[in-house]
Amino acid sequence: MELSYAVLAVAIAAVLLVGMLYNGLVVRRNRVQSGWADIDVQLKRRHDLVPNLVESARGYIAHERETLEAVTQARTQAISAGANVAARASAEMQLGGAIGNLFAVAERYPALRAAENMQLLQEQLTSTENRIAFARQHYNDTVLEYNTAVASFPRNLFAGALGFSPAAMFAAEESDRAVPQANFKL
């Protein structure tokens, strides 16, 4: 009789423990998802700012067609990259590189640099770049925490069975990271 009570107590404790561990995993997975959504918001913001930037710059450096088109093209690619984290990351890297290139070119045109509209726009884009970087940082931090939780004992005993698979970090492949070089021929 007493033995059965002990067994019952142990069973209840085990169920409670697994429940708590499971809830911890759910919380972390949701954090990862919301982190990803945050990056997404910032990436969209950049997509929205880019046409504005290109239009403002075109007035001053219409003849730098290659640079401007590279930006527009990179944006189109980034928008159509889909939901795959790795593919999306590399497309966004391309866009970031193209925008950086455009600013490098703009440095050579004092009139463009000094235009107030351009300054505000540049600040917005700088901030967007920062936001993407910080959102990535936050996302990667949450992914790190989630992956550690999934892979560490005792959660690893049941995490896979309950459908918690490790999440991917937002990082591009080494080959994709090559930033297009600014064309400094005059």
Add this chain to the structure above:
Amino acid sequence: MTALCVLTALAMGIPLTLVLTPLFYAGTLITADVVSYFTPLPPGFWDTMKEVAYLAVRVGDYLFNNKPLDPQLLGIGLGVLLVPGMVIALALWMAILALFRRAGVGGALTTLNAREPNPHDLRELQLANVVQEMAIAAGLPAPRVMLMDSPGANAAAIGNSPADARIVVSRRLLDDLDRDQMQGLLAHLIGSVGNGDLGIAFAVTTVFETCGLLGTLINAPFGPHARGTLWRIVRYAFGRGASGTPAEAEGIAALLTGDLDLQSDDIDRFFDSGTRRGPIHKLLVFVFFPIFFTNAAIKFTLWFFLTALLGPCMALLWRSRRYLADASAVQFTRNPDGLAGALRNLTQDETAIPGGIWASHLFVVSPGRDTSVRQDKPTGEQMRLVARAWAESAPVGPAKSAYTTGDYVRCCAELISTQRAAVGGDATALARMTAFHGVISTLVPGPIAQSLPDPADLTAALRGDPAAIARLQNQQESMSRHGQGVQKRTGFQAESIVSFHPSLKRRLQRLERMGAHVDWGASQKWSATKIIGTTIAVLILGPLALAAAALMLVVVAMMIMLNLLFLALWLFAIHALFGLLAHR
């Protein structure tokens, strides 16, 4: 945190209880006297009362003379002695909590010409952007940003929860810091919000306010000032419209903590035996004299408790939160140099935030001057150079070959008057300032030249640019204050002997351990004589301070004893009076 506050409130009740319980007992006795005048009470009641009084005597006997006492009786006795004060303190604390919960902390800051950042101004747009960035890095909802057009450079986080937090930044901060430094500073603030510091600040405030409310309640029978405060609280509690705003809450809070001071005009006025007072007043004074002692004893105990115990504890707690927020800032920005540079820049500034006086603990750096790291006070050599530059910039050319520090003082005075003239529109004065600025930046490059007014600002001020005028005024103030001592600590920081902000040096040391590059200059080297001198001073002053604290406790105890004695006499007189009346 809440548990901690409950504990503090209970602890606050202990000194209170020593005074309140006898008072409560006396009140009960008098009521019983009055009641028994009309309908005689059963003798059992009087026996119980006597028993209770005797219990108190025996507990005192046990505590002071080590007379043996039954533990059960001791427990009851201590309970009777301690519980009423604790209950009252706890009830007051809960009332304060309920009262100010919706106001949060720092509400008054927003009413002080705070405005939204202008998206067409590059620096203000940058500020708004940096706040958004840091909120993203912290994974928090972005707080609202408010700008204050005040001369001091500082920033604070206010509100009562991360969801409605606001960040208040003075406009000058944007001119003084670069983007990285601003990022570090705002990461500190947002990190602090994310760590739940707003709740802690609120709790700390409520504890101080409870202390203040106790003081006010005790003062209330004596004077209009305390009654006015109480009336404002009541109006706030049931207030609609203007009297229910966060700013009003802040005003009340400031009043309450103001009542913590030992100066009590109300009491002094009441007991001031002026010649014009009538006999009724004199009788009142005689009757209320024990209460005066009660009042003084409670207030003195509270003050001691607050300054020597509660204040330092809260200050240390708050300091550890600052370190934590610094660490969070580094975690978010991954750049310890930004915050280190910002802290350094801000502590060079000695201008207090107007209106932020009461809430000064909420700011990133203490609005006073921090002396823990050597600041740019001119050396003798630099003073002579400045004096030389001033003479050389004069139209007639240099008249002397050597300059003394006396010349520097004279030159500062001349500089200020010339600058005033230049701002007033005097063209020659403006030319002189420009010439001086040219000479000084070649002779003494560095912070001295930066601390002088910029000629560009002068011309801008002539055109009526308010920002330039504010900068100039601030510079003038700091110049005329040059050499004066450390600014007085403000707000309820003054209630604690320990500052609410860690010293710049410690913060920089911690940031350095996290990878910041700190230029210590000459400040870190302690000469042997200085170390020996400090050690001797500590050795001598330490025991003295301890003795002073012990003496204070003795004074408190004596006050309480005197208070009890007077109360007993008073009670005895009344009791005898009623006894006579009843027997007749």
